[in-house]
Each structure stands twice: as structure tokens, then as C-alpha cells.
Amino acid sequence: MRLHCEVEVVSRHLPALGMRNRGKGVRAVLSLCQQPRSRAGGEPGDRPRACLLISTLKDKRGTRYEQLKENIEQFFTKFVDEGKATVRLKEPPVDICLSKANSSSLKQFLSTVRLAHRGCEVNAQLSTLTPVKTSEFEKxxxxxxxxxxxxxxxxxxxxxxxxxxxxxxxxxxxxxxxxxxxxxxxxxxxxxxxxxxxxxxxxxxxxxxxxxxxxxxxxxxxxxxxxxxxxxxxxxxxxxxxxxxxxxxxxxxxxxxxxxxxxxxxxxxxxxxxxxxxxxxxxxxxxxxxxxxxxxxxxxxxxxxxxxxxxxxxxxVLPVIKLQVPLTLLESSARTILCTRIPYGSHIIPFHLCQDLDTAKTCVCGNFCLRSFIQGTTTMNLHAVAxxxxxxxNMGGTEAPIISYFCSLACYVNSSDMLK
Structure with missing residues (x-):
């Protein structure tokens, strides 16, 4: 079994020596391999041991961690859905930090490593202990x-x-x-x-x-x-x-x-x-x-x-007047919902009402209006926003026309100087 990701191996002895790790992973291939019997030891009928091999483009033969059974202190999998995890070994005292992995592949790989740690049968999922080819790193x-x-x-x-x-x-x-x-x-x-x-x-x-x-x-x-x-x-x-x-x-x-x-x-x-x-x-x-x-x-x-x-x-010169007096129930309700910031959604009210609320206009006073408003046009110097x-x-102008909305006649009168 192999996993493609970035790997950083951090020794837990470094802080005690006043040293810090690099803080950056390298592209690597993680292989869960079956050790040769001559290295695994034991009797001929014994189950082969699983080992972890970390290979990089500079070191294709890789670094081998031969003992997995009962040698994993902890798995850190809080961010496994983001392709990140850490495997903490007891001996040697290192943290193997994995990142930028396929989340589903990472979950499957960690599950198999966990079985190897418990001493369960995983032979069918083990890779051969061979150097990784350069083509693997194209991925x-x-x-x-x-x-x-x-x-x-x-x-x-x-x-x-x-x-x-x-x-x-x-x-x-x-x-x-x-x-x-x-x-x-x-x-x-x-x-x-x-x-x-x-x-x-x-x-x-x-x-x-x-x-x-x-x-x-x-x-x-x-x-x-x-x-x-x-x-x-x-x-x-x-x-x-x-x-x-x-x-x-x-x-x-x-x-x-x-x-x-x-x-x-x-x-x-x-x-x-x-x-x-x-x-x-x-x-x-x-x-x-x-x-x-x-x-x-x-x-x-x-x-x-x-x-x-x-x-x-x-x-x-002349504004577009669409005032409704008195306000309709729809207009009054919409203004209340928007001004008081009451949450809404299609699971609460009909979808077409959500669309109305989403497209409500903002008055110059900061309030909202749906279908009852006065629309006026003025110009603004674009240096006011940029x-x-x-x-x-081509005439060297930096002014552009801008639409303004007013929720009531009072707002329009109070802001009439804007439209001159």
C-alpha cells in the first residue's frame, strides 16, 4: 500500500537540544511494506512484520521504520478531511507529519497502519520492499x-x-x-x-x-x-x-x-x-x-x-417616483425583516419572497425598500472610492452617474441637494 503526500519527520528530542524543526514537508511516497524474513526474524511460520518506508525524489531507497507493532504512541487525525495527519512513533521518538494527501487515501492508509500497530493481519495490503521509481514522483x-x-x-x-x-x-x-x-x-x-x-x-x-x-x-x-x-x-x-x-x-x-x-x-x-x-x-x-x-x-x-x-x-433631472402610500403588507414586512436582520431562508418562507428580500434596495439613510421608493440619479467623482x-x-473625466434610492419622500427632500 502506498500514499502520495508531503512528509515531515520531526524528532521530539529537538526542543530538549534547543533546536527547531524545518517546518516544511517534502514530497514523498509512503509505503507500508512487508519486511524480508531474514530481517523480520522469528520462525518460518510466523506472520511477516509490516514496516513503514518513506521515499523521496532525492532518496528513492527511502527511510525505513521497521517496527510498527505496538510502536505507535498516537494518531492525530483532526484534519484528516483536509489531507493532514500525524503518526507519533514511540521508537524512534519521531512525529511523522503528513499533508497534501488525498483524504480518502489517507484514511485508508491510516486504517491499515492502525491494524499493523495492533498486530492484525494486513499482508494482503502490503507493498514489496523496493525503491520507488522516479515516475512515481510525477504524481x-x-x-x-x-x-x-x-x-x-x-x-x-x-x-x-x-x-x-x-x-x-x-x-x-x-x-x-x-x-x-x-x-x-x-x-x-x-x-x-x-x-x-x-x-x-x-x-x-x-x-x-x-x-x-x-x-x-x-x-x-x-x-x-x-x-x-x-x-x-x-x-x-x-x-x-x-x-x-x-x-x-x-x-x-x-x-x-x-x-x-x-x-x-x-x-x-x-x-x-x-x-x-x-x-x-x-x-x-x-x-x-x-x-x-x-x-x-x-x-x-x-x-x-x-x-x-x-x-x-x-x-x-426628474426622479422616478414609485412610492406606495400606505405601504403594502409585503413592503412593510420586508423592511422590518431587513432592518432588524431577522434570518430568513427558503426553508422558512417561500422562495420568491427570499428573492424579493435578496434584491431589496438600500436607501441613502441606510434603511431598505422593496417596491416603494424614489429613484434619483446624480454624479460622483470616482476618486471618492478609488x-x-x-x-x-477621452475628455479627462473621472465622474460617473450613480443611482440613488430613497425609501420615503422625507428622505428624498432631505437629500435633494445631492441631486442638483
Whole structure:
């Protein structure tokens, strides 16, 4: 039985000697092997002993720990679902720290080691005690860059340990499902292909931090992706040079985003809750069809902003009035739920009501409004939200129209100077 992972062997004598371990694992192959009878000792009818062999690319013959039976002091498996575990041996007094392993393979390997420790029969699962081949370490590649169709692997899988995968100019029309099995993936570059849709299972890549989809044929970014584990992991997203007209309001749940590129699409609006992207620092949406910015755009705090080449309209003189007097029961209830932050979900109230609450507008006073509001347009200097601003037009302007909402006539009157 073999396990591919990173290994660090830490001697427990080091602290007593005033020394510290390196704190970094190396790529290795762990083999649970059967010792030769000449080394295992005992009578001919005795059961062969299991030993643990740790082989690296520099030492393919490996380091052998010959005694496993009743020689394991403790297993540390709190993070086994993340591919991490530690096996503490009694003699020699070392901790064998494992990381970046396939979680299911790691669980199976530890289960077999535990049986060997108890002296149970594990012969059927033991490997031969032979040096590991160099080809075994090909599975440890962390980065793969493919930039032509002829180099794209068709007959073999991607190395499971990949953390950075780039497949550009390969003519892909869909995301290869084999990529979605790469659970260690942190950067996925699918730029310069012909991909039209994204599978929701991209959201299962729990460590994915950078996703590059530049120059494809995408027309949308699905709600499922916005509500996946990408909410906690995704830092950089490049959707430039596609055919996207709008992003769902749920897009603003990707709150770890720091870098967002939307250049050269067909955007007619930003998600109106874009102000919830509090970690966003770099935003580029040049050469789209944006007529105005949403009111919550004012809540952003950017280092770099590029909105050049959009079809910004002149602010309208007259506001759009959609006030309802008195407020409907739906409007009044929605405002109460949102203002008091009462939790809601489709398991509590009907789904269409959840959608209404998710798309509620924010008044300049901080309250919320659903269908009863006044809508006004003014301009804002983009330097108010960004340190560096690319000029909006060829005339040297840095101002853009912005939509504002007012939950009542009083709010509109009190803020009327904003709309002059």
C-alpha cells in the first residue's frame, strides 16, 4: 500500500537540544511494506512484520521504520478531511507529519497502519520492499502549464497534487471534469478557449483562490457558483473578453474577492449590492455598456478602478417616483425583516419572497425598500472610492452617474441637494 503526500519527520528530542524543526514537508511516497524474513526474524511460520518506508525524489531507497507493532504512541487525525495527519512513533521518538494527501487515501492508509500497530493481519495490503521509481514522483507535480491543443492530455489524468493548472489556447468548449477532481487546486487558468458555460462543481474546489476565464464565450456566471465554497476561497476572478451582460445579485456573496476583471464584456449593469465586496481592491470593467453605477458602489474602497469606454448617460433631472402610500403588507414586512436582520431562508418562507428580500434596495439613510421608493440619479467623482482611477472618457473625466434610492419622500427632500 502506498500514499502520495508531503512528509515531515520531526524528532521530539529537538526542543530538549534547543533546536527547531524545518517546518516544511517534502514530497514523498509512503509505503507500508512487508519486511524480508531474514530481517523480520522469528520462525518460518510466523506472520511477516509490516514496516513503514518513506521515499523521496532525492532518496528513492527511502527511510525505513521497521517496527510498527505496538510502536505507535498516537494518531492525530483532526484534519484528516483536509489531507493532514500525524503518526507519533514511540521508537524512534519521531512525529511523522503528513499533508497534501488525498483524504480518502489517507484514511485508508491510516486504517491499515492502525491494524499493523495492533498486530492484525494486513499482508494482503502490503507493498514489496523496493525503491520507488522516479515516475512515481510525477504524481507530485504542483504546476502544469499547457498552451497548445496538441499538448493537452487526452489519455491520462492530471496529477492529483496540482495546485496551479493552466490550459490556454486548447480550444476547450467546456470545463474538463477531470480538473474538478484536483482538490488541491489554488489557481485555475482556462483563458483563451471557447467555454460557454461553467459547471456548478467548480465550487467544489475548496482551495481555489484564482480563476482566470479571460477570452472565452461565457454569457453568465451562475448563482450556484456564487453560493458555493468559492465564497470563502476565491480572491481573484478574471471574466474579461466574454459576452456577459449582467452578474446575479448573489455574485456579491463572493466577499473574499480582491481582484475582479470584467473588461470587454456586454455589461449593462453591476450587481446593485456590489458594495458588499468589502475586500475588493482592484476593479476593471472597461469597454462595457454601463449606463450608470448602482448606489452601493459608493461603499467600495479600491486601490485601482478602470471604467473607461462605458456608455455612461447624463443624470436625469426628474426622479422616478414609485412610492406606495400606505405601504403594502409585503413592503412593510420586508423592511422590518431587513432592518432588524431577522434570518430568513427558503426553508422558512417561500422562495420568491427570499428573492424579493435578496434584491431589496438600500436607501441613502441606510434603511431598505422593496417596491416603494424614489429613484434619483446624480454624479460622483470616482476618486471618492478609488486611489487610482483610469479616465472615464477621452475628455479627462473621472465622474460617473450613480443611482440613488430613497425609501420615503422625507428622505428624498432631505437629500435633494445631492441631486442638483
Amino acid at each position: 507530485f507535480k504542483t504546476k502544469m502549464v499547457i498552451t497548445s491543443k496538441k499538448d493537452y492530455p487526452l489519455s491520462k489524468n492530471f496529477p492529483y497534487s496540482l495546485e496551479h493548472l493552466q490550459t490556454s489556447y486548447c480550444g476547450l468548449v467546456r470545463v474538463d471534469m477531470r480538473m474538478l477532481c484536483l482538490k488541491n487546486l489554488r489557481k485555475l487558468d482556462l483563458s483563451h478557449n471557447r467555454i460557454k458555460t461553467l459547471p456548478a462543481t467548480i465550487g467544489d474546489l475548496i482551495h481555489l483562490q484564482e480563476l482566470n476565464l479571460n477570452d472565452n464565450h461565457l454569457e453568465s456566471f451562475s448563482v450556484d457558483l456564487c453560493q458555493s465554497t468559492l465564497q470563502k476561497s476565491l480572491r481573484s476572478l478574471d471574466l474579461s473578453k466574454n459576452k456577459i451582460k449582467a452578474l446575479p445579485v448573489q455574485f456579491c456573496q463572493l466577499r473574499e474577492l480582491t481582484d475582479l476583471k470584467l473588461d470587454d464584456n456586454e455589461l449593462i449593469q453591476f450587481p446593485f449590492k456590489i458594495g458588499q465586496l468589502t475586500n475588493l481592491r482592484f476593479l476593471s470593467a472597461a469597454r462595457n455598456k454601463l449606463p450608470f453605477l448602482p448606489s452601493e458602489f459608493k461603499n467600495l474602497s479600491l486601490e485601482y478602478l478602470d471604467l473607461f469606454g462605458n456608455t455612461f448617460e447624463q443624470p436625469k 486611489h487610482t482611477v483610469v479616465l472615464v472618457d
